[in-house]
Amino acid sequence: xxxxxxxxxxxxxxxxxxxxxxxxxxxxxxxxxxxxxxxxxxxxxxxxxxxxxxxxxxxxxxxxxxxxxxxxxxxxxxxxxxxxxxxxxxxxxxxxxxxxxxxxxxxxxxxxxxxxxxxxxxxxxxxxxxxxxxxxxxxxxxxxxxxxxxxxxxxxxxxxxxxxxxxxxxxxxxxxxxxxxxxxxxxxxxxxxxxxxxxxxxxxxxxxxxxxxxxxxxxxxxxxxxxxxxxxxxxxxxxxxxxxxxxxxxxxxxxxxxxxxxxxxxxxxxxxxxxxxxxxxxxxx
Amino acid sequence: xxxxxxxxxxxxxxxxxxxxxxxxxxxxxxxxxxxxxxxxxxxxxxxxxxxxxxxxxxxxxxxxxxxxxxxxxxxxxxxxxxxxxxxxxxxxxxxxxxxxxxxxxxxxxxxxxxxxxxxxxxxxxxxxxxxxxxxxxxxxxxxxxxxxxxxxxxxxxxxxxxxxxxxxxxxxxxxxxxxxxxxxxxxxxxxxxxxxxxxxxxxxxxxxxxxxxxxxxxxxxxxxxxxxxxxxxxxxxxxxxxxxxxxxxxxxxxxxxxxxxxxxxx
Numbered sequence: 001x002x003x004x005x006x007x008x009x010x011x012x013x014x015x016x017x018x019x020x021x022x023x024x025x026x027x028x029x030x031x032x033x034x035x036x037x038x039x040x041x042x043x044x045x046x047x048x049x050x051x052x053x054x055x056x057x058x059x060x061x062x063x064x065x066x067x068x069x070x071x072x073x074x075x076x077x078x079x080x081x082x083x084x085x086x087x088x089x090x091x092x093x094x095x096x097x098x099x100x101x102x103x104x105x106x107x108x109x110x111x112x113x114x115x116x117x118x119x120x121x122x123x124x125x126x127x128x129x130x131x132x133x134x135x136x137x138x139x140x141x142x143x144x145x146x147x148x149x150x151x152x153x154x155x156x157x158x159x160x161x162x163x164x165x166x167x168x169x170x171x172x173x174x175x176x177x178x179x180x181x182x183x184x185x186x187x188x189x190x191x192x193x194x195x196x197x198x199x200x201x202x203x204x205x206x207x208x209x210x211x212x213x214x215x216x217x218x219x220x221x222x223x224x225x226x227x228x229x230x231x232x233x234x235x236x237x238x239x240x241x242x243x244x245x246x247x248x249x250x251x252x253x254x255x256x257x258x259x260x261x262x263x264x265x266x267x268x269x270x271x272x273x274x275x276x277x278x279x280x281x282x283x284x285x
Numbered sequence: 286x287x288x289x290x291x292x293x294x295x296x297x298x299x300x301x302x303x304x305x306x307x308x309x310x311x312x313x314x315x316x317x318x319x320x321x322x323x324x325x326x327x328x329x330x331x332x333x334x335x336x337x338x339x340x341x342x343x344x345x346x347x348x349x350x351x352x353x354x355x356x357x358x359x360x361x362x363x364x365x366x367x368x369x370x371x372x373x374x375x376x377x378x379x380x381x382x383x384x385x386x387x388x389x390x391x392x393x394x395x396x397x398x399x400x401x402x403x404x405x406x407x408x409x410x411x412x413x414x415x416x417x418x419x420x421x422x423x424x425x426x427x428x429x430x431x432x433x434x435x436x437x438x439x440x441x442x443x444x445x446x447x448x449x450x451x452x453x454x455x456x457x458x459x460x461x462x463x464x465x466x467x468x469x470x471x472x473x474x475x476x477x478x479x480x481x482x483x484x485x486x487x488x489x490x491x492x493x494x495x496x497x498x499x500x501x502x503x504x505x506x507x508x509x510x511x512x513x514x515x516x517x518x519x520x521x522x523x524x525x526x527x528x529x530x531x532x533x534x535x536x537x538x539x540x541x542x543x544x545x546x547x548x549x550x551x
Protein backbone atom coordinates (compact mmCIF):
# COMPACT_ATOMS: atom_id res chain seq x y z
CA UNK A 1 0.00 0.00 0.00
CA UNK A 2 1.14 3.58 -0.72
CA UNK A 3 0.17 6.49 1.48
CA UNK A 4 0.67 10.13 0.59
CA UNK A 5 0.47 12.31 3.70
CA UNK A 6 0.05 15.95 2.63
CA UNK A 7 1.20 18.33 5.39
CA UNK A 8 1.84 21.92 6.24
CA UNK A 9 3.44 23.35 9.37
CA UNK A 10 0.22 23.94 11.29
CA UNK A 11 -0.92 22.17 14.50
CA UNK A 12 -3.64 20.18 12.70
CA UNK A 13 -0.99 18.53 10.51
CA UNK A 14 1.45 18.02 13.37
CA UNK A 15 -1.13 16.36 15.61
CA UNK A 16 -2.15 13.92 12.84
CA UNK A 17 1.28 12.36 12.46
CA UNK A 18 0.74 9.77 15.18
CA UNK A 19 -2.47 8.49 13.59
CA UNK A 20 -0.82 8.29 10.19
CA UNK A 21 2.16 6.45 11.67
CA UNK A 22 -0.06 3.80 13.26
CA UNK A 23 -2.09 3.30 10.10
CA UNK A 24 1.03 3.09 7.99
CA UNK A 25 2.83 0.65 10.28
CA UNK A 26 -0.20 -1.64 10.57
CA UNK A 27 -0.72 -1.68 6.81
CA UNK A 28 3.00 -1.93 5.99
CA UNK A 29 2.64 1.04 3.68
CA UNK A 30 5.23 3.03 1.79
CA UNK A 31 4.74 6.58 3.00
CA UNK A 32 5.55 9.96 1.52
CA UNK A 33 5.29 13.07 3.63
CA UNK A 34 4.66 15.86 1.16
CA UNK A 35 4.55 19.59 1.58
CA UNK A 36 4.14 22.24 -1.11
CA UNK A 37 5.75 25.64 -1.48
CA UNK A 38 5.41 28.36 -4.12
CA UNK A 39 7.85 28.04 -7.01
CA UNK A 40 11.34 29.01 -5.77
CA UNK A 41 14.86 28.01 -6.56
CA UNK A 42 15.53 26.53 -3.12
CA UNK A 43 13.48 24.57 -0.57
CA UNK A 44 12.15 26.85 2.16
CA UNK A 45 13.94 26.26 5.47
CA UNK A 46 10.69 26.13 7.38
CA UNK A 47 9.33 23.40 5.08
CA UNK A 48 12.48 21.37 5.41
CA UNK A 49 12.46 21.67 9.20
CA UNK A 50 8.77 20.71 9.34
CA UNK A 51 9.27 17.57 7.27
CA UNK A 52 12.30 16.46 9.26
CA UNK A 53 10.39 17.03 12.48
CA UNK A 54 7.32 15.13 11.28
CA UNK A 55 9.46 12.22 10.13
CA UNK A 56 11.12 12.07 13.53
CA UNK A 57 7.69 12.12 15.23
CA UNK A 58 6.38 9.47 12.83
CA UNK A 59 9.20 7.08 13.69
CA UNK A 60 8.72 7.65 17.43
CA UNK A 61 5.14 6.35 17.21
CA UNK A 62 6.08 3.05 15.72
CA UNK A 63 6.97 0.08 17.84
CA UNK A 64 10.47 -1.19 17.32
CA UNK A 65 9.26 -4.76 16.87
CA UNK A 66 9.31 -5.54 13.17
CA UNK A 67 10.27 -1.96 12.39
CA UNK A 68 9.55 -1.55 8.66
CA UNK A 69 11.07 1.90 8.15
CA UNK A 70 14.74 2.82 8.02
CA UNK A 71 16.04 4.83 10.94
CA UNK A 72 17.73 7.92 9.52
CA UNK A 73 21.34 8.43 10.43
CA UNK A 74 22.26 12.09 10.57
CA UNK A 75 20.33 14.96 9.04
CA UNK A 76 18.41 14.12 5.90
CA UNK A 77 19.54 16.23 2.97
CA UNK A 78 17.34 17.28 0.05
CA UNK A 79 18.23 16.80 -3.58
CA UNK A 80 16.54 18.61 -6.43
CA UNK A 81 14.09 16.79 -8.68
CA UNK A 82 12.03 17.86 -11.67
CA UNK A 83 9.07 18.90 -9.53
CA UNK A 84 10.75 19.92 -6.28
CA UNK A 85 13.08 18.38 -3.72
CA UNK A 86 13.35 14.90 -2.32
CA UNK A 87 14.76 13.89 1.07
CA UNK A 88 17.67 11.56 0.54
CA UNK A 89 17.86 8.64 2.97
CA UNK A 90 21.38 7.65 3.89
CA UNK A 91 20.30 4.41 5.58
CA UNK A 92 18.37 2.09 3.28
CA UNK A 93 17.79 -0.80 5.67
CA UNK A 94 14.03 -0.42 5.98
CA UNK A 95 11.74 -2.79 4.10
CA UNK A 96 9.28 0.06 3.54
CA UNK A 97 10.06 3.59 2.42
CA UNK A 98 9.37 6.70 4.44
CA UNK A 99 10.11 9.61 2.14
CA UNK A 100 9.93 13.34 2.66
CA UNK A 101 9.33 15.58 -0.32
CA UNK A 102 8.68 19.17 -1.26
CA UNK A 103 6.89 20.10 -4.47
CA UNK A 104 6.74 23.50 -6.05
CA UNK A 105 3.52 25.10 -7.19
CA UNK A 106 -0.15 25.15 -6.37
CA UNK A 107 -0.98 22.94 -3.36
CA UNK A 108 -4.09 21.29 -4.82
CA UNK A 109 -2.46 20.52 -8.14
CA UNK A 110 0.81 19.28 -6.63
CA UNK A 111 -0.85 16.99 -4.08
CA UNK A 112 -3.08 15.36 -6.69
CA UNK A 113 -0.21 15.12 -9.19
CA UNK A 114 2.05 13.46 -6.62
CA UNK A 115 -0.69 10.96 -5.79
CA UNK A 116 -1.11 10.17 -9.48
CA UNK A 117 2.57 9.84 -10.21
CA UNK A 118 3.15 7.60 -7.18
CA UNK A 119 -0.07 5.67 -7.76
CA UNK A 120 -0.97 6.30 -4.15
CA UNK A 121 -3.70 4.17 -2.58
CA UNK A 122 -4.52 6.72 0.08
CA UNK A 123 -4.03 10.45 0.53
CA UNK A 124 -4.18 11.65 4.12
CA UNK A 125 -4.65 15.34 4.78
CA UNK A 126 -5.61 17.16 7.96
CA UNK A 127 -7.56 20.39 8.26
CA UNK A 128 -8.34 22.94 10.96
CA UNK A 129 -10.86 21.53 13.47
CA UNK A 130 -13.66 24.04 12.87
CA UNK A 131 -13.82 24.49 9.15
CA UNK A 132 -11.20 22.13 7.78
CA UNK A 133 -8.99 24.63 6.00
CA UNK A 134 -5.27 24.92 5.34
CA UNK A 135 -3.88 28.17 6.62
CA UNK A 136 -2.66 30.42 3.86
CA UNK A 137 -3.99 28.19 1.09
CA UNK A 138 -6.95 28.18 -1.30
CA UNK A 139 -10.37 27.82 0.26
CA UNK A 140 -11.40 24.24 1.09
CA UNK A 141 -8.13 22.61 0.07
CA UNK A 142 -8.71 19.30 1.94
CA UNK A 143 -12.25 19.11 0.56
CA UNK A 144 -11.07 19.73 -2.98
CA UNK A 145 -8.34 17.11 -2.65
CA UNK A 146 -10.98 14.62 -1.45
CA UNK A 147 -13.30 15.55 -4.30
CA UNK A 148 -10.75 15.45 -7.09
CA UNK A 149 -8.43 12.58 -6.15
CA UNK A 150 -8.70 9.28 -7.95
CA UNK A 151 -7.66 7.29 -4.88
CA UNK A 152 -9.07 7.09 -1.37
CA UNK A 153 -8.70 10.17 0.83
CA UNK A 154 -8.75 10.44 4.60
CA UNK A 155 -9.41 13.95 5.87
CA UNK A 156 -8.44 14.19 9.55
CA UNK A 157 -10.43 16.85 11.34
CA UNK A 158 -9.83 16.08 14.98
CA UNK A 159 -7.36 13.97 16.83
CA UNK A 160 -9.56 12.83 19.67
CA UNK A 161 -10.63 9.23 19.48
CA UNK A 162 -13.92 8.63 17.71
CA UNK A 163 -16.39 6.16 19.25
CA UNK A 164 -17.99 5.15 16.00
CA UNK A 165 -17.05 4.81 12.35
CA UNK A 166 -20.04 4.92 10.04
CA UNK A 167 -19.38 3.09 6.78
CA UNK A 168 -21.75 3.81 3.89
CA UNK A 169 -21.97 0.87 1.52
CA UNK A 170 -23.16 0.87 -2.03
CA UNK A 171 -23.39 -1.67 -4.79
CA UNK A 172 -19.98 -1.01 -6.29
CA UNK A 173 -17.08 -3.38 -5.87
CA UNK A 174 -15.51 -3.00 -2.46
CA UNK A 175 -11.79 -3.63 -2.42
CA UNK A 176 -9.82 -5.49 0.19
CA UNK A 177 -7.79 -2.31 0.73
CA UNK A 178 -10.96 -0.39 1.58
CA UNK A 179 -11.99 -2.97 4.14
CA UNK A 180 -8.52 -2.94 5.60
CA UNK A 181 -8.44 0.87 5.83
CA UNK A 182 -11.68 0.83 7.76
CA UNK A 183 -10.25 -1.92 9.94
CA UNK A 184 -7.19 0.17 10.75
CA UNK A 185 -9.18 3.27 11.62
CA UNK A 186 -11.60 1.31 13.79
CA UNK A 187 -8.71 -0.37 15.56
CA UNK A 188 -6.79 2.86 16.08
CA UNK A 189 -9.84 4.66 17.48
CA UNK A 190 -11.13 1.51 19.26
CA UNK A 191 -14.44 2.42 17.74
CA UNK A 192 -17.56 0.49 16.88
CA UNK A 193 -18.35 0.13 13.20
CA UNK A 194 -21.76 0.98 11.82
CA UNK A 195 -22.41 -0.40 8.34
CA UNK A 196 -25.05 1.54 6.42
CA UNK A 197 -26.91 -0.21 3.62
CA UNK A 198 -29.20 1.56 1.17
CA UNK A 199 -32.83 0.72 0.53
CA UNK A 200 -34.87 2.03 -2.37
CA UNK A 201 -38.46 3.21 -2.31
CA UNK A 202 -39.70 -0.21 -3.44
CA UNK A 203 -37.55 -2.23 -1.06
CA UNK A 204 -33.87 -2.99 -1.08
CA UNK A 205 -32.46 -1.99 -4.44
CA UNK A 206 -30.21 -4.69 -5.84
CA UNK A 207 -31.27 -6.52 -2.73
CA UNK A 208 -29.36 -9.76 -3.08
CA UNK A 209 -26.20 -7.98 -4.13
CA UNK A 210 -26.18 -5.41 -1.31
CA UNK A 211 -27.27 -7.91 1.35
CA UNK A 212 -24.61 -10.31 0.18
CA UNK A 213 -21.93 -7.62 0.46
CA UNK A 214 -23.20 -6.50 3.86
CA UNK A 215 -23.09 -10.08 5.05
CA UNK A 216 -19.53 -10.50 3.76
CA UNK A 217 -18.44 -7.26 5.40
CA UNK A 218 -20.10 -8.22 8.68
CA UNK A 219 -18.31 -11.59 8.63
CA UNK A 220 -15.00 -9.93 7.74
CA UNK A 221 -15.11 -7.60 10.74
CA UNK A 222 -16.60 -10.10 13.17
CA UNK A 223 -13.70 -12.42 12.36
CA UNK A 224 -11.40 -9.58 13.46
CA UNK A 225 -13.36 -9.04 16.69
CA UNK A 226 -14.66 -5.71 15.51
CA UNK A 227 -18.18 -4.96 16.66
CA UNK A 228 -20.16 -4.10 13.55
CA UNK A 229 -23.74 -2.84 13.54
CA UNK A 230 -26.01 -2.76 10.51
CA UNK A 231 -28.49 0.00 9.72
CA UNK A 232 -30.56 0.32 6.56
CA UNK A 233 -31.28 3.79 5.27
CA UNK A 234 -33.70 4.75 2.52
CA UNK A 235 -31.80 6.38 -0.33
CA UNK A 236 -34.15 9.38 -0.24
CA UNK A 237 -33.08 10.06 3.36
CA UNK A 238 -29.41 9.28 2.90
CA UNK A 239 -28.04 12.79 2.70
CA UNK A 240 -29.91 13.85 5.84
CA UNK A 241 -28.85 10.68 7.64
CA UNK A 242 -25.19 11.13 6.79
CA UNK A 243 -25.28 14.76 7.88
CA UNK A 244 -26.60 13.68 11.29
CA UNK A 245 -24.22 10.74 11.47
CA UNK A 246 -21.22 12.97 10.82
CA UNK A 247 -21.73 14.38 14.31
CA UNK A 248 -21.58 10.87 15.73
CA UNK A 249 -18.19 9.75 14.45
CA UNK A 250 -15.96 9.17 11.44
CA UNK A 251 -17.80 8.83 8.14
CA UNK A 252 -16.48 6.48 5.47
CA UNK A 253 -18.18 6.59 2.09
CA UNK A 254 -17.50 4.18 -0.75
CA UNK A 255 -17.26 6.33 -3.85
CA UNK A 256 -16.25 3.88 -6.56
CA UNK A 257 -16.71 4.78 -10.22
CA UNK A 258 -20.19 3.29 -10.37
CA UNK A 259 -21.07 4.36 -6.87
CA UNK A 260 -24.72 5.08 -6.27
CA UNK A 261 -23.68 7.82 -3.88
CA UNK A 262 -22.51 9.89 -6.83
CA UNK A 263 -26.07 9.86 -8.15
CA UNK A 264 -27.81 10.22 -4.80
CA UNK A 265 -25.74 12.97 -3.34
CA UNK A 266 -26.29 16.55 -4.26
CA UNK A 267 -23.45 18.40 -5.87
CA UNK A 268 -20.53 19.11 -3.59
CA UNK A 269 -21.76 16.75 -0.89
CA UNK A 270 -18.22 15.53 -0.24
CA UNK A 271 -17.14 19.12 0.26
CA UNK A 272 -20.15 19.86 2.50
CA UNK A 273 -19.64 16.67 4.47
CA UNK A 274 -16.01 17.38 5.18
CA UNK A 275 -16.73 21.00 6.11
CA UNK A 276 -19.59 20.17 8.47
CA UNK A 277 -18.43 16.87 9.96
CA UNK A 278 -17.08 17.01 13.47
CA UNK A 279 -14.89 13.98 12.89
CA UNK A 280 -12.65 12.67 10.16
CA UNK A 281 -14.05 11.67 6.78
CA UNK A 282 -12.79 8.78 4.69
CA UNK A 283 -13.64 8.79 0.99
CA UNK A 284 -12.99 5.29 -0.33
CA UNK A 285 -12.34 4.63 -3.99
CA UNK B 286 -36.13 -25.75 28.63
CA UNK B 287 -37.34 -22.79 26.57
CA UNK B 288 -38.93 -23.57 23.21
CA UNK B 289 -38.24 -21.02 20.50
CA UNK B 290 -39.76 -20.71 17.03
CA UNK B 291 -37.01 -19.38 14.78
CA UNK B 292 -38.29 -18.13 11.43
CA UNK B 293 -35.76 -18.21 8.61
CA UNK B 294 -35.62 -16.94 5.04
CA UNK B 295 -32.68 -16.84 2.67
CA UNK B 296 -31.49 -13.35 3.56
CA UNK B 297 -29.02 -11.51 5.75
CA UNK B 298 -31.51 -10.84 8.54
CA UNK B 299 -32.15 -14.57 8.95
CA UNK B 300 -28.45 -15.34 8.81
CA UNK B 301 -27.92 -12.91 11.66
CA UNK B 302 -30.89 -14.30 13.61
CA UNK B 303 -29.60 -17.84 13.23
CA UNK B 304 -26.12 -16.93 14.43
CA UNK B 305 -27.58 -14.97 17.31
CA UNK B 306 -29.70 -17.96 18.28
CA UNK B 307 -26.52 -20.00 18.44
CA UNK B 308 -24.93 -17.47 20.77
CA UNK B 309 -28.07 -17.23 22.91
CA UNK B 310 -27.89 -20.98 23.47
CA UNK B 311 -24.68 -20.46 25.41
CA UNK B 312 -26.56 -18.47 28.06
CA UNK B 313 -29.86 -20.30 28.40
CA UNK B 314 -31.38 -23.74 28.01
CA UNK B 315 -33.26 -23.29 24.72
CA UNK B 316 -34.28 -25.41 21.77
CA UNK B 317 -35.35 -23.97 18.45
CA UNK B 318 -37.79 -25.09 15.82
CA UNK B 319 -36.59 -23.73 12.49
CA UNK B 320 -39.48 -22.54 10.36
CA UNK B 321 -40.06 -20.96 6.99
CA UNK B 322 -43.19 -19.54 5.38
CA UNK B 323 -44.05 -19.55 1.70
CA UNK B 324 -46.91 -17.29 0.66
CA UNK B 325 -48.35 -18.74 -2.56
CA UNK B 326 -50.13 -16.65 -5.18
CA UNK B 327 -53.83 -16.03 -4.72
CA UNK B 328 -54.81 -17.59 -8.03
CA UNK B 329 -57.95 -19.72 -7.78
CA UNK B 330 -57.60 -23.42 -8.21
CA UNK B 331 -59.42 -24.78 -11.26
CA UNK B 332 -61.84 -27.65 -10.66
CA UNK B 333 -60.27 -31.03 -11.30
CA UNK B 334 -56.69 -29.92 -10.66
CA UNK B 335 -56.52 -30.69 -6.94
CA UNK B 336 -53.67 -33.16 -7.41
CA UNK B 337 -51.67 -30.45 -9.25
CA UNK B 338 -52.19 -28.06 -6.34
CA UNK B 339 -51.05 -30.65 -3.83
CA UNK B 340 -47.99 -31.53 -5.87
CA UNK B 341 -47.18 -27.87 -6.25
CA UNK B 342 -47.51 -27.25 -2.52
CA UNK B 343 -45.35 -30.27 -1.77
CA UNK B 344 -42.74 -28.87 -4.13
CA UNK B 345 -42.83 -25.53 -2.35
CA UNK B 346 -42.55 -27.24 1.02
CA UNK B 347 -39.55 -29.28 -0.08
CA UNK B 348 -37.87 -26.20 -1.53
CA UNK B 349 -38.52 -24.33 1.73
CA UNK B 350 -36.99 -27.11 3.83
CA UNK B 351 -33.93 -27.09 1.58
CA UNK B 352 -33.65 -23.31 1.96
CA UNK B 353 -33.61 -23.55 5.74
CA UNK B 354 -31.30 -26.55 5.84
CA UNK B 355 -28.89 -24.78 3.50
CA UNK B 356 -28.81 -21.75 5.78
CA UNK B 357 -28.30 -23.85 8.92
CA UNK B 358 -25.54 -25.84 7.24
CA UNK B 359 -23.78 -22.68 6.03
CA UNK B 360 -23.83 -20.90 9.38
CA UNK B 361 -22.83 -23.96 11.46
CA UNK B 362 -24.40 -22.62 14.62
CA UNK B 363 -24.24 -24.41 17.94
CA UNK B 364 -27.90 -24.48 18.94
CA UNK B 365 -30.27 -27.38 19.47
CA UNK B 366 -33.03 -27.86 16.93
CA UNK B 367 -36.36 -29.54 17.57
CA UNK B 368 -36.53 -31.96 14.69
CA UNK B 369 -36.54 -31.02 11.01
CA UNK B 370 -37.43 -27.53 9.79
CA UNK B 371 -41.11 -26.84 9.30
CA UNK B 372 -42.46 -25.07 6.26
CA UNK B 373 -45.81 -23.32 6.29
CA UNK B 374 -47.68 -22.35 3.16
CA UNK B 375 -50.04 -19.45 3.45
CA UNK B 376 -50.26 -15.99 4.91
CA UNK B 377 -47.11 -15.42 6.95
CA UNK B 378 -48.68 -13.81 10.00
CA UNK B 379 -51.60 -16.25 10.19
CA UNK B 380 -49.39 -19.32 9.78
CA UNK B 381 -46.89 -18.21 12.39
CA UNK B 382 -49.57 -17.21 14.91
CA UNK B 383 -51.11 -20.63 14.53
CA UNK B 384 -47.72 -22.31 14.86
CA UNK B 385 -46.87 -20.36 18.01
CA UNK B 386 -50.10 -21.42 19.59
CA UNK B 387 -50.12 -25.05 18.43
CA UNK B 388 -46.46 -25.65 19.18
CA UNK B 389 -46.65 -24.16 22.65
CA UNK B 390 -43.56 -22.05 22.05
CA UNK B 391 -42.23 -19.62 24.65
CA UNK B 392 -40.29 -17.37 22.32
CA UNK B 393 -40.62 -16.20 18.72
CA UNK B 394 -37.36 -15.24 16.98
CA UNK B 395 -36.77 -13.56 13.66
CA UNK B 396 -34.17 -11.31 12.11
CA UNK B 397 -35.08 -7.76 11.15
CA UNK B 398 -32.26 -5.45 10.11
CA UNK B 399 -32.15 -2.14 11.94
CA UNK B 400 -33.38 0.80 9.87
CA UNK B 401 -33.23 4.54 10.32
CA UNK B 402 -36.98 4.83 9.73
CA UNK B 403 -39.03 4.66 12.94
CA UNK B 404 -42.15 3.79 10.95
CA UNK B 405 -40.58 0.51 9.84
CA UNK B 406 -40.37 -0.61 13.46
CA UNK B 407 -43.84 0.71 14.24
CA UNK B 408 -45.32 -1.18 11.28
CA UNK B 409 -43.50 -4.36 12.32
CA UNK B 410 -44.78 -4.46 15.88
CA UNK B 411 -48.27 -3.47 14.83
CA UNK B 412 -48.52 -6.17 12.20
CA UNK B 413 -50.90 -9.00 13.05
CA UNK B 414 -48.16 -11.43 14.08
CA UNK B 415 -46.71 -9.13 16.72
CA UNK B 416 -49.94 -7.51 17.86
CA UNK B 417 -51.79 -10.80 18.38
CA UNK B 418 -49.05 -13.02 19.71
CA UNK B 419 -49.01 -13.76 23.43
CA UNK B 420 -45.41 -15.00 23.31
CA UNK B 421 -42.15 -13.22 23.93
CA UNK B 422 -41.08 -11.74 20.59
CA UNK B 423 -37.35 -11.48 19.89
CA UNK B 424 -36.39 -9.11 17.08
CA UNK B 425 -32.76 -9.70 16.10
CA UNK B 426 -31.50 -6.47 14.57
CA UNK B 427 -27.77 -7.10 14.72
CA UNK B 428 -25.31 -9.82 15.56
CA UNK B 429 -23.88 -9.19 18.99
CA UNK B 430 -22.94 -11.33 21.96
CA UNK B 431 -26.10 -11.54 24.11
CA UNK B 432 -24.21 -11.84 27.40
CA UNK B 433 -25.27 -8.49 28.87
CA UNK B 434 -28.98 -7.76 29.20
CA UNK B 435 -30.71 -4.46 29.81
CA UNK B 436 -34.22 -4.20 31.14
CA UNK B 437 -35.82 -1.06 29.75
CA UNK B 438 -38.49 0.79 31.66
CA UNK B 439 -40.03 4.22 31.39
CA UNK B 440 -43.34 5.87 30.65
CA UNK B 441 -45.86 3.32 29.50
CA UNK B 442 -44.07 0.31 31.01
CA UNK B 443 -46.22 -1.56 33.51
CA UNK B 444 -44.02 -3.16 36.19
CA UNK B 445 -46.70 -5.80 36.82
CA UNK B 446 -46.26 -7.01 33.25
CA UNK B 447 -42.55 -6.44 32.76
CA UNK B 448 -41.16 -8.04 35.88
CA UNK B 449 -43.10 -11.35 35.95
CA UNK B 450 -42.36 -11.91 32.25
CA UNK B 451 -38.70 -11.11 32.77
CA UNK B 452 -38.40 -13.31 35.86
CA UNK B 453 -39.90 -16.22 33.96
CA UNK B 454 -37.50 -15.66 31.04
CA UNK B 455 -34.35 -15.18 33.12
CA UNK B 456 -34.84 -18.31 35.23
CA UNK B 457 -32.06 -20.87 34.70
CA UNK B 458 -30.08 -18.55 32.43
CA UNK B 459 -26.47 -17.54 32.89
CA UNK B 460 -26.26 -14.09 31.37
CA UNK B 461 -23.18 -12.13 32.38
CA UNK B 462 -25.04 -9.16 33.83
CA UNK B 463 -28.45 -7.51 34.00
CA UNK B 464 -28.82 -3.73 34.00
CA UNK B 465 -31.97 -1.72 34.60
CA UNK B 466 -32.47 1.46 32.61
CA UNK B 467 -35.25 4.01 32.93
CA UNK B 468 -35.63 6.23 29.87
CA UNK B 469 -36.93 9.79 29.86
CA UNK B 470 -37.11 12.09 26.87
CA UNK B 471 -35.22 15.34 26.84
CA UNK B 472 -33.84 17.45 24.01
CA UNK B 473 -30.12 17.72 24.66
CA UNK B 474 -26.78 17.47 22.87
CA UNK B 475 -26.05 14.13 24.46
CA UNK B 476 -27.71 11.67 26.86
CA UNK B 477 -27.60 12.64 30.53
CA UNK B 478 -27.52 10.38 33.59
CA UNK B 479 -29.98 11.49 36.25
CA UNK B 480 -30.34 10.60 39.90
CA UNK B 481 -32.22 7.35 40.47
CA UNK B 482 -35.00 9.20 42.23
CA UNK B 483 -35.85 10.73 38.84
CA UNK B 484 -37.21 7.34 37.82
CA UNK B 485 -40.12 7.80 40.18
CA UNK B 486 -42.26 5.17 41.87
CA UNK B 487 -42.41 2.87 38.82
CA UNK B 488 -38.64 2.54 38.77
CA UNK B 489 -38.51 1.85 42.52
CA UNK B 490 -41.28 -0.70 42.20
CA UNK B 491 -39.42 -2.58 39.47
CA UNK B 492 -36.24 -2.59 41.56
CA UNK B 493 -38.15 -3.98 44.55
CA UNK B 494 -39.95 -6.63 42.52
CA UNK B 495 -36.68 -7.80 41.00
CA UNK B 496 -35.08 -7.98 44.44
CA UNK B 497 -38.00 -10.01 45.78
CA UNK B 498 -37.36 -12.49 42.97
CA UNK B 499 -33.63 -12.65 43.72
CA UNK B 500 -32.68 -11.02 40.43
CA UNK B 501 -29.34 -9.28 40.88
CA UNK B 502 -29.05 -6.00 39.03
CA UNK B 503 -25.53 -5.03 38.05
CA UNK B 504 -26.28 -1.37 37.36
CA UNK B 505 -29.45 0.69 37.41
CA UNK B 506 -29.71 4.13 35.88
CA UNK B 507 -32.06 6.85 34.73
CA UNK B 508 -31.09 8.27 31.35
CA UNK B 509 -32.62 11.17 29.50
CA UNK B 510 -31.98 12.33 25.98
CA UNK B 511 -33.40 12.04 22.51
CA UNK B 512 -34.22 8.51 21.29
CA UNK B 513 -31.46 8.62 18.65
CA UNK B 514 -28.74 9.66 21.10
CA UNK B 515 -29.87 7.35 23.89
CA UNK B 516 -30.07 4.39 21.51
CA UNK B 517 -26.29 4.57 21.05
CA UNK B 518 -25.84 3.72 24.74
CA UNK B 519 -27.28 0.29 24.08
CA UNK B 520 -24.31 -0.84 22.02
CA UNK B 521 -22.78 -2.14 25.22
CA UNK B 522 -25.62 -4.67 25.57
CA UNK B 523 -26.40 -7.88 23.77
CA UNK B 524 -30.11 -8.06 24.52
CA UNK B 525 -32.80 -5.60 25.59
CA UNK B 526 -36.07 -6.64 27.29
CA UNK B 527 -39.17 -4.48 27.63
CA UNK B 528 -42.92 -4.39 27.15
CA UNK B 529 -44.65 -3.69 23.86
CA UNK B 530 -45.18 0.01 23.32
CA UNK B 531 -48.92 0.45 22.93
CA UNK B 532 -48.78 3.62 20.88
CA UNK B 533 -46.40 5.90 19.05
CA UNK B 534 -44.20 7.36 21.75
CA UNK B 535 -40.66 8.37 22.53
CA UNK B 536 -40.10 4.90 23.98
CA UNK B 537 -41.16 3.37 20.68
CA UNK B 538 -38.72 5.68 18.92
CA UNK B 539 -36.02 4.58 21.32
CA UNK B 540 -36.75 0.91 20.61
CA UNK B 541 -36.76 1.63 16.87
CA UNK B 542 -33.32 3.20 17.12
CA UNK B 543 -31.72 0.65 19.44
CA UNK B 544 -29.33 -1.49 17.40
CA UNK B 545 -29.42 -4.34 19.93
CA UNK B 546 -31.75 -7.35 19.65
CA UNK B 547 -34.95 -6.73 21.63
CA UNK B 548 -37.44 -8.99 23.38
CA UNK B 549 -40.92 -7.52 23.65
CA UNK B 550 -43.48 -8.91 26.08
CA UNK B 551 -47.11 -8.25 26.98
